[in-house]
Amino acid sequence: MKKLAYMLLAGTVLWQACKSDADFLQRPPSNILEEDQVWQHSDLILSVLADLYDRYPDYNTNGNSTVSPSLENWSEFAQFDEAFASEAGQYGRHKWQNLDYNYPGQITSHDHFSTYWDYTYIRDLNQFIANDSSALAIPAADRTRYMAEARFLRAAAYFEEVKRVGGVPIITNVLTYDYSGDPSYLQHPRNKESEVYDFVLNELEGIKDSLPANADDKSRASKGAVLAMESRAALYAASIAKYGSTKPATLLPGGETGIPASMATAYYTKALKAAQELIAMNVYALYTKKSDNLADNFASVFYDKSSPETIFAKDYKLKSGKVEGWTLANSPRTSQEEQQGSRLDPSLNLVAIFEKLDNTFAPPAITNSDGSPKLYDNPMDLFADRDARLQGTVIIPGASFKGFTTDIFAGLQTPAGKVYSGADFGQIITLAEDGKPHQVVGVDGPIDNKELGTQTGFLIRKYMDPSIGSGRIGTQSEVWWIRFRYAEVLLNAAEAAFELGDAATAAGYLNQVRRRAGFTTDLLPAQITFDRIVHERKVELAFEGHEFYDMKRWRIADIAWNGLRMTAADVVSNLDKATRINTMVWALWPYKVLNPGGATDGKWLFKIVLPSNVTEAHRFQLGNYYSAIAQDIINNNPKIIKNPNQ
Amino acid sequence: MKKYIAGLLLLLTIAACKKDNYDAPNVTFNGRITYQGEPIGVASQQVYFELWQTGFGKLTPINVNINQDGNFSALLFSGTYKMDLPVGQGPYLPASGHYGDTSTITITGSNTMNIEVLPYFMIRDDNYSLADSVITATFRLDSIVKDPALAKAISEVSLYESTLDLLDAQNNKVATTLSGANITGLQQITLTLKVPPDQYVSQSYIFARIGVRLAGIDDMLYAAVVKINL
Numbered sequence: 078m079k080k081l082a083y084m085l086l087a088g089t090v091l092w093q094a095c096k097s098d099a100d101f102l103q104r105p106p107s108n109i110l111e112e113d114q115v116w117q118h119s120d121l122i123l124s125v126l127a128d129l130y131d132r133y134p135d136y137n138t139n140g141n142s143t144v145s146p147s148l149e150n151w152s153e154f155a156q157f158d159e160a161f162a163s164e165a166g167q168y169g170r171h172k173w174q175n176l177d178y179n180y181p182g183q184i185t186s187h188d189h190f191s192t193y194w195d196y197t198y199i200r201d202l203n204q205f206i207a208n209d210s211s212a213l214a215i216p217a218a219d220r221t222r223y224m225a226e227a228r229f230l231r232a233a234a235y236f237e238e239v240k241r242v243g244g245v246p247i248i249t250n251v252l253t254y255d256y257s258g259d260p261s262y263l264q265h266p267r268n269k270e271s272e273v274y275d276f277v278l279n280e281l282e283g284i285k286d287s288l289p290a291n292a293d294d295k296s297r298a299s300k301g302a303v304l305a306m307e308s309r310a311a312l313y314a315a316s317i318a319k320y321g322s323t324k325p326a327t328l329l330p331g332g333e334t335g336i337p338a339s340m341a342t343a344y345y346t347k348a349l350k351a352a353q354e355l356i357a358m359n360v361y362a363l364y365t366k367k368s369d370n371l372a373d374n375f376a377s378v379f380y381d382k383s384s385p386e387t388i389f390a391k392d393y394k395l396k397s398g399k400v401e402g403w404t405l406a407n408s409p410r411t412s413q414e415e416q417q418g419s420r421l422d423p424s425l426n427l428v429a430i431f432e433k434l435d436n437t438f439a440p441p442a443i444t445n446s447d448g449s450p451k452l453y454d455n456p457m458d459l460f461a462d463r464d465a466r467l468q469g470t471v472i473i474p475g476a477s478f479k480g481f482t483t484d485i486f487a488g489l490q491t492p493a494g495k496v497y498s499g500a501d502f503g504q505i506i507t508l509a510e511d512g513k514p515h516q517v518v519g520v521d522g523p524i525d526n527k528e529l530g531t532q533t534g535f536l537i538r539k540y541m542d543p544s545i546g547s548g549r550i551g552t553q554s555e556v557w558w559i560r561f562r563y564a565e566v567l568l569n570a571a572e573a574a575f576e577l578g579d580a581a582t583a584a585g586y587l588n589q590v591r592r593r594a595g596f597t598t599d600l601l602p603a604q605i606t607f608d609r610i611v612h613e614r615k616v617e618l619a620f621e622g623h624e625f626y627d628m629k630r631w632r633i634a635d636i637a638w639n640g641l642r643m644t645a646a647d648v649v650s651n652l653d654k655a656t657r658i659n660t661m662v663w664a665l666w667p668y669k670v671l672n673p674g675g676a677t678d679g680k681w682l683f684k685i686v687l688p689s690n691v692t693e694a695h696r697f698q699l700g701n702y703y704s705a706i707a708q709d710i711i712n713n714n715p716k717i718i719k720n721p722n723q
Numbered sequence: 724m725k726k727y728i729a730g731l732l733l734l735l736t737i738a739a740c741k742k743d744n745y746d747a748p749n750v751t752f753n754g755r756i757t758y759q760g761e762p763i764g765v766a767s768q769q770v771y772f773e774l775w776q777t778g779f780g781k782l783t784p785i786n787v788n789i790n791q792d793g794n795f796s797a798l799l800f801s802g803t804y805k806m807d808l809p810v811g812q813g814p815y816l817p818a819s820g821h822y823g824d825t826s827t828i829t830i831t832g833s834n835t836m837n838i839e840v841l842p843y844f845m846i847r848d849d850n851y852s853l854a855d856s857v858i859t860a861t862f863r864l865d866s867i868v869k870d871p872a873l874a875k876a877i878s879e880v881s882l883y884e885s886t887l888d889l890l891d892a893q894n895n896k897v898a899t900t901l902s903g904a905n906i907t908g909l910q911q912i913t914l915t916l917k918v919p920p921d922q923y924v925s926q927s928y929i930f931a932r933i934g935v936r937l938a939g940i941d942d943m944l945y946a947a948v949v950k951i952n953l
Contacts, residue, residue, distance in 0.1 A: 174893050175769065246738065324939065325939055326939045326940065326941075531745065608846065636942075640892065640893045641892065641893070643892075676824055693893070694893060696940040699811065699939070699940075699941045700941065708782070708783050709781070709783075712781065713783045719809075719810075721810055721811055722809075722810060722811030722812070723809060723811075723812075723939060
């Protein structure tokens with residue numbers, strides 16, 4: 078019996094040993110899918126595409142952290158004096174003098190601090206597009222859509238590059254090294270800035286009819302997204318052509334930076350045409366679901382995912398691992414769900430520019446004509462009759478979030494001018510005036526140099542998620558990051574029409590956006606000026622990643638951020654001017670009157686304050702109009718030429 | 724036997740500790756940015772030129788920042804460097820009048836070398852006087868770059884005051900500015916500035932400096948910082 082067992086065993090071993098080596102070495106892998114397998118199935122191609130969507134370049138990714146875009150990187154929005162960064166590690170945002178030539182930089186895949194230069198992404202997109210002919214097995218409609226989506230993403234990547242560095246090499250095929258020792262055939266010089274914009278616009282024009290002309294899936298490319306990007310890109314190119322000559326030092330003789338002024342009209346025409354085509358689709362509209370409260374209505378634009386205004390967004394989903402912490406980072410202390418929040422505090426610089434509802438500009442009325450502080454019964458009265466977008470964008474003292482009224486005041490002031498304040502949020506001390514305990518500082522702040530409470534007297538509301546749990550580390554939020562929305566397209570159309578000399582059309586688009594913000598008197602065509610256009614974008618699109626690139630393309634960034642110190646008078650003057658100085662974050666602190674038994678007890682007064690962490694004035698140099706191309710990129714490809722003034 | 728092993732171990736240990744790192748850069752290269760020997764004032768640490776050294780793999784420029792009095796200093800290895808003035812850096816052009824000419828410099832042992840450039844303007848005959856807590860500065864601007872294709876217009880001239888001797892447009896206590904359009908003649912420009920009263924309490928002296936902003940150039944041209952006794 079034993080013998081038989083041995084024989085069987087030996088036989089088995091011998092039989093196995095004689096199996097062909099070729100079979101053993103060429104087994105199909107069971108843990109990865111190979112390229113030709115992927116291209117047989119529509120679902121598999123879609124998952125490749127999902128990865129490509131995930132790498133879409135958003136706003137400014139900064140080098141001081143890992144690549145974390147938009148809503149996951151609140152501090153980036155404090156870079157340019159729209160807001161104060163109330164977190165000790167981010168005070169540096171207010172202590173730099175000269176903007177780095179690399180800005181907006183990021184750590185690239187090869188661990189180098191550089192501006193956005195992602196040819197890894199572009200190569201993967203090119204590879205996807207080159208596989209068009211491999212995907213014959215899937216339905217033709219799917220294939221057309223996928224290819225158009227990849228070309229949309231490639232156009233987006235080139236647009237983001239040209240926005241930052243000017244002309245870049247346009248590579249549309251898959252570059253592969255042949256290991257010959259001579260890589261020079263892979264080295265391409267920079268295209269002209271206008272050529273890159275033309276490439277982007279032509280690609281978008283070519284794919285717009287291959288994508289769905291509806292708003293069913295806003296996290297994927299659609300005809301609307303294509304047209305919105307087209308109008309924005311054409312507008313950027315147009316304004317660089319028109320205003321570029323005001324800064325001759327930013328132009329390179331080969332056209333790698335700068336666009337000839339003669340091309341401006343054609344680009345403005347394209348911007349207007351694309352915007353009008355989107356408007357005529359009748360798929361998108363301004364959000365007006367909460368028309369009884371226009372500030373709430375404006376705030377809802379960003380968190381209500383059923384908004385007809387959203388055109389293309391980066392989506393998040395609770396319990397999926399893909400959530401964002403904007404609300405966690407920025408919750409007011411009165412409604413916070415963790416021991417943190419209040420990081421992004423809008424500046425008085427921004428708050429002051431919101432108009433009165435009669436279309437006039439006025440600084441917050443904080444003093445009487447005799448110079449004494451003006452007293453208010455309710456702190457919100459100071460901002461009464463203002464553009465509804467103010468309270469849709471900013472939580473002002475006395476406003477509520479998640480049903481909790483904010484408690485923002487810096488101290489108590491006696492009629493004699495003596496000020497009591499505290500070093501802790503909501504501190505209570507017994508005062509000599511009446512021998513009773515008083516709360517001397519708000520639960521939300523402001524306390525100078527105390528992080529995680531407001532330090533400007535304001536808190537951010539835009540993109541804040543009012544749902545329960547959005548401020549918890551373990552839950553966070555699924556509010557999405559809107560890349561394109563209808564109001565921006567209307568403003569694009571208004572700007573393009575204005576620059577083309579058609580002020581009546583411009584006023585028509587501008588007034589649609591303004592009516593939604595509560596303005597009842599329309600602007601007349603004669604009232605439309607460049608300053609008006611700039612102003613409308615500043616207030617409508619604050620904290621949406623437009624400020625830096627808009628100021629750049631209008632070529633006024635070096636005037637607004639001129640490196641000179643701002644005074645308390647500067648922050649409330651020239652409110653309607655596009656070139657208004659904006660180099661330091663100023664605060665507006667509310668105080669309560671302490672006058673026990675007196676008529677004025679408990680009334681509110683306000684003071685303009687410079688937070689002590691704002692030590693330097695920001696300066697944007699001519700060399701910042703085009704970000705620096707990292708030296709290792711130039712070393713690898715000597716055909717790349719440097720940007721000017723660096 | 725054990726002794727030998729111990730000895731061998733000791734030898735190995737000593738051998739393992741051999742110094743294998745490079746010496747730190749030890750050669751000081753310093754000098755001044757000048758025009759015909761006259762130093763040129765700039766904003767502190769904001770203007771730079773590049774030194775390039777080839778032959779060591781990665782090609783990365785060494786940016787040498789210039790102090791406010793036109794001095795610079797860099798700690799380098801001995802060797803041959805190429806010096807390049809980047810386009811648009813500084814209120815001046817390279818001495819030849821156009822960019823792109825790199826000059827080769829050889830550095831062996833610490834040495835001093837002035838770099839000649841071609842400034843658009845020179846601030847000369849600057850005088851400061853103090854009366855009734857008002858500083859009056861008079862000076863002359865000499866146009867150096869005459870070629871209309873290269874010359875730059877003056878966009879403004881300013882007088883800066885501070886209690887610290889680090890002084891420029893971004894670092895000052897008070898300033899007064901005269902727009903280029905309001906300058907009547909470059910031969911005699913006068914600027915006045917009131918010293919804030921609080922400085923009389925804490926200070927026995929202050930510093931002042933003239934700055935000239937040129938249209939289309941980031942970096943301003945400055946006169947030397949002067950100390951004024953109160």
